Amino acid sequence: MTGSDIVVLGRLAEPYGIRGWLRLHVFGDDPLAWREIAAWQIGKEGGPWRAIGLNGLKAHGDGIVVALAGVDDRTAAEALKGMLIGAARDALPATGDDEFYWADLVGLAVVNEAGETLGTVAGLLETGANDVLRVVAGDGTERLLPFVEAVVLAVEKEAGRIRVAWGSDW
Incomplete structure (x- = not known):
């Protein structure tokens, strides 16, 4: 395996x-x-x-x-x-509509509302309050985005992306 x-x-x-x-x-x-x-x-x-x-x-x-x-x-x-x-x-049991295994999120592109690609999900962190997406851009820039409804607008697994409300200069 x-x-x-x-x-x-x-x-x-x-x-x-x-x-x-x-x-x-x-x-x-x-x-x-x-x-x-x-x-x-x-x-x-x-x-x-x-x-x-x-x-x-x-x-x-x-x-x-x-x-x-x-x-x-x-x-x-x-x-x-x-x-x-x-x-x-x-x-493993099937996930619900708004549930994901971390492994399903790793590798997805992260795109903001302006259509800018912020990078891809390299991993997740558990902080106790909420999970955090570790997003790495092609130039090596790393961003930590909270995996909460206010930030994550949609997870589109089939399209290979996560849409977020997050500026590229944040």
């Missing part, structure tokens, strides 16, 4: 307890529904992915903790800190 077939769901953070559980920094909504995904994938950004079983997933405090197959103690969990967790695109 290649990286383009995988949708990244989150990043493993610090171990939780001594039995191999890890905190999961989630990159999406409704992570408890991910229990239904038959095969999880684990890997590094740009690196190979491998299948890993899920032994447990639960809400804990204001976050999520996860137990993975073969990770039975704190030492094994520490070795996975920073790894990405993903799933095959076809294993």
